[in-house]
Amino acid sequence: MASETSQATLHSSVSDVAAGGAAHASHGPTGLLRWLVTTNHKEIGSLYLIFSLVMLFIGGSMALVIRAELFQPGMQYVQPEFFNQMTTMHGLIMVFGAIMPAFVGLANWMIPMQIGAPDMALPRLNNFSFWLLPVAFGILLSTLFMEGGGPNFGWTFYAPLSTTFAPPSTSFFIMSIHLAGISSILGAINIIATILNLRTPGMRLMDMSLFVWTWLITAFLLIAVMPVLAGVVTMMLMDINFGTSFFDAAGGGDPVLFQHLFWFFGHPEVYIMILPAFGIVSLIVPTFARKRLFGYASMVYATASIALLSFVVWAHHMFTVGLPLTAELFFMYSTMLIAVPTGVKVFNWIATLFRGSITFEVPMLFALGFIVMFTIGGLSGVMLAIVPADFQYHDTYFVVAHFHYVLVPGALFAIMAAVYFWLPKWTGHYASETLGKWHFWLSVIGVNLTFFPMHFSGLAGMPRRIPDYALQFADFNMISSIGGFLFGFSQLIFVWVVIKAVRGGRKAPAKAWEGAEGLEWTVPSPAPLHTFDTPPAYDPQTDSPSRH
Amino acid sequence: MGRILYAYLYAASICLIVLSTTAQASSINTSSGFNMPPGVTEISREVYSLHMTILWICVAIAVVVFGVMFYSLIVYRKSKGAKPAHFHENTTVEIIWTAVPLVILVLMAVPATATLKKMYDTSDAELDVLVTGYQWRWRYEYLEEDVSFFSNLATPREQIYEAEEKGDFYLVEVDEPMVVPTGVKVRLLLTANDVIHSWWVPDLAVKKDAIPGFINETWFKVDEPGIYRGQCAELCGRDHAFMPIEVKAVSPDEYQLWLASRREAAEAEVAGADREWSLDELMERGAGTYNTYCAACHQPQGQGLPPMFPALAGVGMSVDPDGLRAHKEIVLYGKTGTAMPAFGSTLSAAELAAVITYERNAWGNDTGDLIQPSAIRAMLESQ
Numbered sequence: 001m002a003s004e005t006s007q008a009t010l011h012s013s014v015s016d017v018a019a020g021g022a023a024h025a026s027h028g029p030t031g032l033l034r035w036l037v038t039t040n041h042k043e044i045g046s047l048y049l050i051f052s053l054v055m056l057f058i059g060g061s062m063a064l065v066i067r068a069e070l071f072q073p074g075m076q077y078v079q080p081e082f083f084n085q086m087t088t089m090h091g092l093i094m095v096f097g098a099i100m101p102a103f104v105g106l107a108n109w110m111i112p113m114q115i116g117a118p119d120m121a122l123p124r125l126n127n128f129s130f131w132l133l134p135v136a137f138g139i140l141l142s143t144l145f146m147e148g149g150g151p152n153f154g155w156t157f158y159a160p161l162s163t164t165f166a167p168p169s170t171s172f173f174i175m176s177i178h179l180a181g182i183s184s185i186l187g188a189i190n191i192i193a194t195i196l197n198l199r200t201p202g203m204r205l206m207d208m209s210l211f212v213w214t215w216l217i218t219a220f221l222l223i224a225v226m227p228v229l230a231g232v233v234t235m236m237l238m239d240i241n242f243g244t245s246f247f248d249a250a251g252g253g254d255p256v257l258f259q260h261l262f263w264f265f266g267h268p269e270v271y272i273m274i275l276p277a278f279g280i281v282s283l284i285v286p287t288f289a290r291k292r293l294f295g296y297a298s299m300v301y302a303t304a305s306i307a308l309l310s311f312v313v314w315a316h317h318m319f320t321v322g323l324p325l326t327a328e329l330f331f332m333y334s335t336m337l338i339a340v341p342t343g344v345k346v347f348n349w350i351a352t353l354f355r356g357s358i359t360f361e362v363p364m365l366f367a368l369g370f371i372v373m374f375t376i377g378g379l380s381g382v383m384l385a386i387v388p389a390d391f392q393y394h395d396t397y398f399v400v401a402h403f404h405y406v407l408v409p410g411a412l413f414a415i416m417a418a419v420y421f422w423l424p425k426w427t428g429h430y431a432s433e434t435l436g437k438w439h440f441w442l443s444v445i446g447v448n449l450t451f452f453p454m455h456f457s458g459l460a461g462m463p464r465r466i467p468d469y470a471l472q473f474a475d476f477n478m479i480s481s482i483g484g485f486l487f488g489f490s491q492l493i494f495v496w497v498v499i500k501a502v503r504g505g506r507k508a509p510a511k512a513w514e515g516a517e518g519l520e521w522t523v524p525s526p527a528p529l530h531t532f533d534t535p536p537a538y539d540p541q542t543d544s545p546s547r548h
Numbered sequence: 549m550g551r552i553l554y555a556y557l558y559a560a561s562i563c564l565i566v567l568s569t570t571a572q573a574s575s576i577n578t579s580s581g582f583n584m585p586p587g588v589t590e591i592s593r594e595v596y597s598l599h600m601t602i603l604w605i606c607v608a609i610a611v612v613v614f615g616v617m618f619y620s621l622i623v624y625r626k627s628k629g630a631k632p633a634h635f636h637e638n639t640t641v642e643i644i645w646t647a648v649p650l651v652i653l654v655l656m657a658v659p660a661t662a663t664l665k666k667m668y669d670t671s672d673a674e675l676d677v678l679v680t681g682y683q684w685r686w687r688y689e690y691l692e693e694d695v696s697f698f699s700n701l702a703t704p705r706e707q708i709y710e711a712e713e714k715g716d717f718y719l720v721e722v723d724e725p726m727v728v729p730t731g732v733k734v735r736l737l738l739t740a741n742d743v744i745h746s747w748w749v750p751d752l753a754v755k756k757d758a759i760p761g762f763i764n765e766t767w768f769k770v771d772e773p774g775i776y777r778g779q780c781a782e783l784c785g786r787d788h789a790f791m792p793i794e795v796k797a798v799s800p801d802e803y804q805l806w807l808a809s810r811r812e813a814a815e816a817e818v819a820g821a822d823r824e825w826s827l828d829e830l831m832e833r834g835a836g837t838y839n840t841y842c843a844a845c846h847q848p849q850g851q852g853l854p855p856m857f858p859a860l861a862g863v864g865m866s867v868d869p870d871g872l873r874a875h876k877e878i879v880l881y882g883k884t885g886t887a888m889p890a891f892g893s894t895l896s897a898a899e900l901a902a903v904i905t906y907e908r909n910a911w912g913n914d915t916g917d918l919i920q921p922s923a924i925r926a927m928l929e930s931q
């Protein structure tokens with residue numbers, strides 16, 4: 001337990017590093033170099049967010065290549081081997097390049113401001129974590145131009161398709177996963193160190209905002225599972241280059257071992273992409289319902305139990321690999337169990353809305369869209385947990401529909417909601433309500449046109465990851481493709497909204513939203529480069545989201 | 549607020565319109581076009597009814613949850629003068645909404661467990677078929693019957709590349725279907741030769757991974773004669789979309805006739821290796837074999853897809869006068885550590901001789917080498 005004095009010392013030493021070691025007025029290098037060496041949490045947060053947006057568009061263009069090819073049966077635009085590279089790269093880029101860095105960017109911006117800290121606990125490490133990412137994804141994208149093409153074995157890269165039968169560029173893919181993984185682990189360490197050490201005196205753990213809470217738990221998940229991913233890609237590297245046979249049955253290895261290791265990482269990974277989203281929605285809903293969050297404590301416990309349970313459900317991705325009956329039953333029951341705390345969260349949000357005083361600003365629209373469509377994805381998740389039915393759903397478009405509902409109108413909508421919510425704090429200007437509403441409604445229509453029909457094509461028997469399909473699936477695919485293009489192009493509105501808000505717009509006061517609570521709303525808008533150089537006063541009796 | 553509702557209703561109605569139109573489209577399985585196929589086995593019908601049960605439970609949960617949500621969104625609008633209440637926890641409701649879902653889940657788990665146990669019971673099977681996944685075809689071996697064969701995609705390339713009208717069973721038709729007798733419990737033993745594949749026939753509610761070096765088990769029993777179509781479900785490389793499955797269920801008598809005809813064909817194939825073949829004969833046979841088994845990787849014109857799949861036209865051992873021995877060996881024994889399989893144990897001596905002759909003389913390779921099936925047979929026997 002750090003005493004209040006040692007916390008105050010940490011506080012000032014961190015703010016010194018963050019200010020480049022000098023007094024706060026001078027800022028060392030200028031221009032591009034400044035962004036390269038910055039140790040300021042707000043600037044690094046912006047770097048993460050911009051990087052993530054760029055990746056969203058690169059990964060999105062690949063999705064549109066996929067949807068164009070699937071618009072009609074038959075091969076029209078690309079060859080199967082390129083199609084496979086597109087599905088693989090799309091998944092990898094969206095997961096590791098778009099969604100995860102966006103949440104880290106939000107954490108960078110908001111965690112110090114929400115806990116009254118001057119910066120992240122380890123500012124230089126913070127800079128390093130970010131700059132690993134452009135290198136990692138530069139390498140990953142460069143594989144597309146190598147002989148034999150880029151990774152073509154799916155974002156889940158099952159061995160031996162990804163080892164013995166993989167293109168030569170696979171070692172570069174492994175390198176990029178390592179770099180992205182190191183970045184995530186360092187980022188997670190930084191977030192934990194910040195949250196545990198730099199809270200303003202008086203703020204207990206159970207006084208933290210849910211965004212901070214969900215990120216704290218997410219950071220522990222990251223530290224627990226990213227090394228497993230690093231391990232599994234290293235084993236691949238050895239199989240490919242050094243003659244080992246971890247995943248090669250001919251040498252005494254086991255391809256199924258790969259899947260166990262991958263999903264031991266992979267399932268917690270999907271929660272890494274959704275827990276911070278839960279935190280965001282748990283801030284926005286009370287703000288625009290003008291009513292305290294229902295069940296603060298149960299939200300924290302639900303998050304923690306989801307995180308714990310996420311370590312014992314991994315084999316629900318492997319129901320068809322031939323696990324013994326008892327294992328199938330265990331993983332079926334544990335997976336069903338994880339729906340309970342997930343349900344608790346949804347019920348708490350709805351209880352928060354109940355008897356509130358609700359308005360529908362753009363952040364709220366995205367948060368409400370999140371609740372509805374994430375729930376749809378959660379319900380199909382429950383269906384997927386039922387093993388005999390999963391035999392029919394597995395590796396079909398039904399699964400594709402499921403995880404896109406939880407990830408696009410789920411995780412991505414939460415990120416959008418967060419941007420609209422905090423843009424006034426970041427830029428000092430509100431985002432355009434009109435454009436924001438266009439963005440929201442076009443996205444909602446686009447996302448549902450794209451992904452809802454996938455439930456049907458999957459149930460009717462369409463496997464995933466195929467460039468061409470039987471005639472029976474033609475209509476649903478055409479609708480999905482139209483929806484996909486609508487959704488993709490709607491995101492240009494978002495870019496325009498953000499650029500506009502950076503350049504000007506309606507001025508925001510310190511407390512940008514009537515119902516907002518939390519320390520970030522006590523600093524001016526836009527937030528100055530350095531905030532909370534001295535820890536702010538904090539009284540749990542009046543300031544805590546869990547006060548009575 | 550009305551606009552939110554309106555948009556959702558709008559989206560829902562689009563989906564309904566789509567449903568009603570696709571319901572008429574020709575179906576490759578017993579699916580209505582937008583739902584899981586009920587299938588043709590006792591198990592598949594059980595899985596279907598399990599699916600419908602959980603689907604309706606989920607729909608009911610969604611209606612309740614979204615009902616309360618949209619009620620709140622409509623009634624407690626600030627613009628309608630709603631004043632926020634001050635409650636923020638309630639232990640009783642929190643216990644209820646933890647317990648009720650638990651009970652619902654248990655209700656789903658009970659029938660799921662029962663069905664799963666049946667699906668796992670492979671005992672007392674009357675027929676064992678070894679199913680092997682290859683990049684990109686299936687091979688069936690009837691273990692007690694001494695019958696085995698490859699099953700390849702039958703849809704012509706021209707249909708895939710838009711040069712011809714697509715047929716009704718586009719991409720879900722094969723050259724040699726797996727034939728099974730009705731009313732018999734068939735046990736499948738699944739494995740793979742290269743990467744992981746997954747054998748899936750929706751109408752049988754069977755999906756099981758075929759994993760190199762391991763053997764998985766599953767079973768089905770079809771009551772009605774008919775053709776049941778499926779596809780590989782696990783991404784297995786370039787032509788993953790092009791390795792369909794066709795199960796043809798026939799009466800036990802017809803099945804015996806089929807077995808006899810397969811054996812006869814196999815004997816004729818073996819006998820073919822006894823005689824001398826002419827270059828033209830070998831080239832013609834070789835072209836067919838090449839296009840079925842080799843062209844997916846080495847490409848129809850032998851240009852390959854380097855660096856993964858080497859070219860055969862104009863380069864390497866196929867044109868090297870001293871490369872004949874190496875050429876035969878790589879086709880017969882494969883090359884470990886690459887995608888090149890060993891065809892020696894799966895193709896006939898005539899097919900092997902023909903395809904090697906073809907590769908050495910097609911696309912301007914013109915080595916003039918003519919390989920007799922008897923030579924291949926001698927090579928295989930000496931192993």
Ligand code: HEM
Pocket residue numbers: 156270271273274316317335336338339342377378379380381382384385390393394395399402403406407410411
């Ligand atoms: C109620 C909660 C959930 C349950 C019960 C659940 C269950 C499942 C199951 C059983 C599968 C495997 C399906 C198959 O391959 O046959 C699956 C796949 C998947 N789920 Fe969920 N899920 C839930 C929530 C989530 C959330 C919150 C996310 C992410 C934000 C997520 C992301 C995914 C992804 C990415 C896959 C597919 C991975 C792949 O094969 O590429 N799920 N889910």
Ligand SMILES: [Cu+2]
Pocket residue numbers: 266267270313314316317
């Ligand atoms: Cu999972």
Ligand SMILES: [Cu+2]
Pocket residue numbers: 745746780781782783784785787788789791
């Ligand atoms: Cu496949």
